[in-house]
Amino acid sequence: MAKEKKGVRLEHISKIYKDPKSGKDFYAVQDTNLEIEPGSFVTLLGPSGCGKTTTLRMIAGFESPDEGEIYLGGEPINALTPNKRDTAMVFQSYALLPHYNIFDNVAYGLKLRKMDPEVIKSKVADILALVGLEGMENRMTNQLSGGQQQRVALARALVIEPGVLLFDEPLSNLDAKLRVSMRTEIRRIQQEAGITAVYVTHDQSEAMAISDKVIIMNKGIVEQVATPHEAYYYPKNEFVADFIGEANFIEATVVAQDMVQVDGVNLKCTTGTLSTGSCCDIVLRPEGAFLADEGDLSGLVEYSCFMGAYQDYHVRVGHNLVKIQEYNPKNKKIYNVGDKVFLNFEENTLYAL
Amino acid sequence: MAKSQSASLERKKLLADPILCTTIVLLVVFLTVFILYPLAILLVDSFVSDNGITTDIFKRVMGLSNFRRAITNTLKVGFLVGIISTLIGLLFAYVEVYVKLRTRFIEGLFKLVSMLPVVSPPFVLSLSMIMLFGKAGIITRFLLKIYDNSVYGFWGIAIVQTLTFFPVCYMMLKGLLKNIDPSLEEAARDMGASRLKVFMTVTFPLILPGLGNAFLVTFIESIADFANPMIIGGSYDTLATTIYLQITGAYDKQGAAAMAVVLLGITLLMFMVQKYYLEAKSTATLSGKASRERMLITDKSVTVPLTIACSALAIFVIVMYICVPFGALFKTWGYDFHLTTKWFEQVFVRYKGLKTFKDSFVLSLISAPITALLSMIISYLVVKRKFKAKGFIEAVSMLAMAVPGTVLGIGYIRGFAGGIFGTGILQSLYGTGAILVIVFVVRSLPTGTRSGISALRQIDKSIEESAYDMGADSFRVFMTVTLPLIKDSFLSGFITSFVRSITAISAIILLVTPSYLLITVQINEFAEKGSYGIACAFATILIMITYGSVLIMNLLMKYFGTSKKVKFDE
Ligand SMILES: Nc1ncnc2c1ncn2[C@@H]1O[C@H](COP(=O)(O)OP(=O)(O)OP(=O)(O)O)[C@@H](O)[C@H]1O
Ligand SMILES: [Mg+2]
Numbered sequence: 001m002a003k004e005k006k007g008v009r010l011e012h013i014s015k016i017y018k019d020p021k022s023g024k025d026f027y028a029v030q031d032t033n034l035e036i037e038p039g040s041f042v043t044l045l046g047p048s049g050c051g052k053t054t055t056l057r058m059i060a061g062f063e064s065p066d067e068g069e070i071y072l073g074g075e076p077i078n079a080l081t082p083n084k085r086d087t088a089m090v091f092q093s094y095a096l097l098p099h100y101n102i103f104d105n106v107a108y109g110l111k112l113r114k115m116d117p118e119v120i121k122s123k124v125a126d127i128l129a130l131v132g133l134e135g136m137e138n139r140m141t142n143q144l145s146g147g148q149q150q151r152v153a154l155a156r157a158l159v160i161e162p163g164v165l166l167f168d169e170p171l172s173n174l175d176a177k178l179r180v181s182m183r184t185e186i187r188r189i190q191q192e193a194g195i196t197a198v199y200v201t202h203d204q205s206e207a208m209a210i211s212d213k214v215i216i217m218n219k220g221i222v223e224q225v226a227t228p229h230e231a232y233y234y235p236k237n238e239f240v241a242d243f244i245g246e247a248n249f250i251e252a253t254v255v256a257q258d259m260v261q262v263d264g265v266n267l268k269c270t271t272g273t274l275s276t277g278s279c280c281d282i283v284l285r286p287e288g289a290f291l292a293d294e295g296d297l298s299g300l301v302e303y304s305c306f307m308g309a310y311q312d313y314h315v316r317v318g319h320n321l322v323k324i325q326e327y328n329p330k331n332k333k334i335y336n337v338g339d340k341v342f343l344n345f346e347e348n349t350l351y352a353l
Numbered sequence: 354m355a356k357s358q359s360a361s362l363e364r365k366k367l368l369a370d371p372i373l374c375t376t377i378v379l380l381v382v383f384l385t386v387f388i389l390y391p392l393a394i395l396l397v398d399s400f401v402s403d404n405g406i407t408t409d410i411f412k413r414v415m416g417l418s419n420f421r422r423a424i425t426n427t428l429k430v431g432f433l434v435g436i437i438s439t440l441i442g443l444l445f446a447y448v449e450v451y452v453k454l455r456t457r458f459i460e461g462l463f464k465l466v467s468m469l470p471v472v473s474p475p476f477v478l479s480l481s482m483i484m485l486f487g488k489a490g491i492i493t494r495f496l497l498k499i500y501d502n503s504v505y506g507f508w509g510i511a512i513v514q515t516l517t518f519f520p521v522c523y524m525m526l527k528g529l530l531k532n533i534d535p536s537l538e539e540a541a542r543d544m545g546a547s548r549l550k551v552f553m554t555v556t557f558p559l560i561l562p563g564l565g566n567a568f569l570v571t572f573i574e575s576i577a578d579f580a581n582p583m584i585i586g587g588s589y590d591t592l593a594t595t596i597y598l599q600i601t602g603a604y605d606k607q608g609a610a611a612m613a614v615v616l617l618g619i620t621l622l623m624f625m626v627q628k629y630y631l632e633a634k635s636t637a638t639l640s641g642k643a644s645r646e647r648m649l650i651t652d653k654s655v656t657v658p659l660t661i662a663c664s665a666l667a668i669f670v671i672v673m674y675i676c677v678p679f680g681a682l683f684k685t686w687g688y689d690f691h692l693t694t695k696w697f698e699q700v701f702v703r704y705k706g707l708k709t710f711k712d713s714f715v716l717s718l719i720s721a722p723i724t725a726l727l728s729m730i731i732s733y734l735v736v737k738r739k740f741k742a743k744g745f746i747e748a749v750s751m752l753a754m755a756v757p758g759t760v761l762g763i764g765y766i767r768g769f770a771g772g773i774f775g776t777g778i779l780q781s782l783y784g785t786g787a788i789l790v791i792v793f794v795v796r797s798l799p800t801g802t803r804s805g806i807s808a809l810r811q812i813d814k815s816i817e818e819s820a821y822d823m824g825a826d827s828f829r830v831f832m833t834v835t836l837p838l839i840k841d842s843f844l845s846g847f848i849t850s851f852v853r854s855i856t857a858i859s860a861i862i863l864l865v866t867p868s869y870l871l872i873t874v875q876i877n878e879f880a881e882k883g884s885y886g887i888a889c890a891f892a893t894i895l896i897m898i899t900y901g902s903v904l905i906m907n908l909l910m911k912y913f914g915t916s917k918k919v920k921f922d923e
Binding site for chain 1: 359370813
């Protein structure tokens with residue numbers, strides 16, 4: 001539906017703010033380089049205060065970067081005001097115009113573009129159908145539920161056919177169930193419209209569910225840009241490993257290419273570029289190992305709890321405490337606190353940092 | 354770390370928006386020329402003479418015994434009026450918020466009292482004070498048989514100002530009391546404290562900064578007041594009247610300028626304390642809404658005396674207002690109580706009543722939309738945009754609140770009679786209706802801006818950002834989003850500014866030329882001459898106009914205002 005999919009490129013982008021308390025300047029975003037492919041759905045993911053919103057608002061034009069240049073579809077846009085940029089933003093608070101009805105809200109951007117009223121009418125009707133709000137043109141915004149308001153906000157942004165669609169935590173005001181269904185909806189609509197989207201969230205499962213790529217940020221710095229799959233299985237560092245899903249870090253020594261030693265036991269593990277003899281942490285996802293009476297690494301059960309979908313264990317291995325989740329525990333042997341067990345690793349699950 | 358790039362980008366973005374740029378430049382020019390410059394020229398006037406910078410002029414005016422007396426007089430009145438008004442205001446606020454009012458009648462009284470400061474021309478109470486308690490006063494002469502009572506002087510001013518200003522304190526304190534969480538007081542009651550004890554140990558400390566705030570606001574109003582001391586002060590001169598006489602009687606412009614600087618210094622100082630110290634404190638301690646309904650006091654031993662006290666005072670004030678139209682209907686006040694229309698006839702036949710009303714009405718009607726729009730624009734810029742001159746615009750438009758009308762008037766005389774800095778630029782403005790309109794605008798701008806700012810602060814920033822993002826430039830955002838969202842504030846700004854303008858006198862009396870007849874100036878003139886019948890006739894019509902305007906405003910609000918409560922979630 002978009003006239004033209006546009007990519008976004010951030011080159012050495014930094015934003016400096018003054019800390020209101022100490023009065024000192026600090027980097028809210030620091031030396032960020034990003035390449036967002038046209039038509040892709042990328043997510044800025046990170047803990048609160050890491051600079052996601054700031055990055056997004058710089059792309060939209062509400063904030064100006066202190067260093068670097070932003071390109072939209074190859075054009076530098078640093079000096080353009082938000083109204084001149086080919087972007088459209090969906091706000092966390094929806095930001096619908098409360099004195100307009102749904103039609104006028106959605107038509108607002110089109111009217112500014114001086115389109116023919118008939119064309120506007122049909123475009124609005126089309127887009128409302130796309131977001132599942134057909135026939136609601138005459139409602140006022142306060143006559144809609146939160147989810148419906150979010151759809152209007154989305155329709156309003158989509159209808160002007162922007163080069164890039166920006167989302168700032170659009171679902172955080174909705175209840176958990178609705179969040180899940182809306183995010184699938186957003187993904188569907190983005191793909192149907194074939195539009196580039198940059199999405200901000202601090203909810204990692206949301207990011208995993210909808211993104212082509214996730215950009216993991218921490219304290220103003222981009223830690224990793226990767227597909228959800230890559231970020232989960234091949235995190236670049238401890239922060240990413242910890243932030244995306246749950247992770248155990250087990251101290252180990254590299255003894256050969258793709259071979260590490262823990263407590264004198266050799267284990268197969270992706271070591272990448274780590275050199276032989278160096279110390280490392282191996283990343284183990286809780287579902288990446290199972291307990292048995294014999295196996296790779298011996299340990300002592302310190303905690304065991306039935307969680308329904310899985311049995312939750314804490315196992316002491318040397319001085320590491322390893323958290324294990326064994327799914328579908330009904331047909332498996334349950335170990336209790338104090339039991340001696342062995343950890344067994346699934347094929348290809350260990351990854352050394 | 355250098356923030357230079359973002360600064361230069363912000364500048365570029367600003368320049369890419371010509372309407373916004375022009376607006377900012379025009380605003381800065383307007384505020385500089387019509388607020389800062391006239392005040393600056395007063396400083397120049399009083400510090401610079403032919404042989405350079407000097408304090409001689411100050412020494413000279415300080416040497417004038419009448420000026421020294423005026424300073425003490427003004428401060429004495431200010432303190433007394435400030436304290437009493439705050440206390441009466443507190444009484445009213447307490448009774449409204451804490452006490453179960455039994456009848457609609459009393460509720461109506463309270464409502465009327467709260468509306469009075471909005472609709473009342475400044476000197477109406479002085480007029481009726483004289484007519485009730487003066488030499489020919491109905492109460493003194495006919496009820497009490499006192500034939501030589503003098504209302505003129507300290508007590509006259511103090512009483513009239515108190516009655517004029519306490520409703521403002523009442524409204525301010527009512528807001529504060531309403532925000533106190535009832536559970537705080539109930540906890541103390543639970544522990545066995547008496548009602549008086551709870552008030553003294555819980556409520557009072559909580560509203561103490563608010564009381565200080567109310568006191569200072571009244572204090573500033575009192576010392577800036579010109580009209581009441583003029584009419585009822587007699588030989589008891591205050592700063593405002595002394596300055597007026599210095600320029601109209603003694604033709605001593607430099608001396609008047611130096612005196613104006615003194616008055617301005619006092620009000621500015623008080624304003625700073627109020628704005629930066631007390632205002633923040635009085636809201637910070639009481640943030641948030643009351644969590645639930647308050648248990649109203651029903652205990653008769655408390656409710657009856659409090660309600661009676663308030664009602665008596667309210668009725669007294671209302672009687673004073675009612676006295677004015679009667680003053681215009683009696684043949685000779687105090688002597689001949691036959692009804693007559695001769696005063697109204699004289700107003701229209703002899704004293705160009707029609708032209709007077711037309712002039713006042715038209716000038717005020719021109720200035721009202723300008724003020725309303727200007728204050729909305731300023732609020733929008735201050736709250737929603739960031740740019741360099743923002744601090745300046747906000748500070749100067751608020752500063753105007755602390756400038757007494759008399760001071761502004763002298764500033765305009767000194768600043769524009771010979772053009773800007775005596776160069777003749779803008780000299781043609783002097784003596785025209787335009788300069789009167791400008792004075793009206795400047796005098797009403799702070800109130801309008803304040804209401805606009807607080808209205809805009811409640812609107813989620815992203816609402817305007819979303820419009821901006823979808824392609825609207827600043828002008829469109831303002832016209833299609835901001836203004837519709839704060840139209841209540843705009844409407845009330847419009848009416849308030851109209852009423853303030855049509856009842857204004859202090860600055861205008863110094864600037865008006867014979868080609869314009871203004872109601873307030875006429876009332877002042879006739880009251881001074883002792884022609885109370887005519888003064889009352891003018892005042893009656895003025896009250897009708899202002900009261901009518903407020904009624905119209907309420908109607909407009911009802912039909913065009915944002916009646917549906919719109920939810921703006923942050
Ligand atoms: N206008 C501002 N002035 C000063 N500091 C600011 C400003 N805006 C943001 N910051 C600071 O910059 C940092 C990044 O803020 P940002 O809003 O981008 O975080 P975020 O990643 O979106 O967090 P959240 O998930 O909580 O929304 C924070 O430390 C924040 O306090
Ligand atoms: Mg954010």
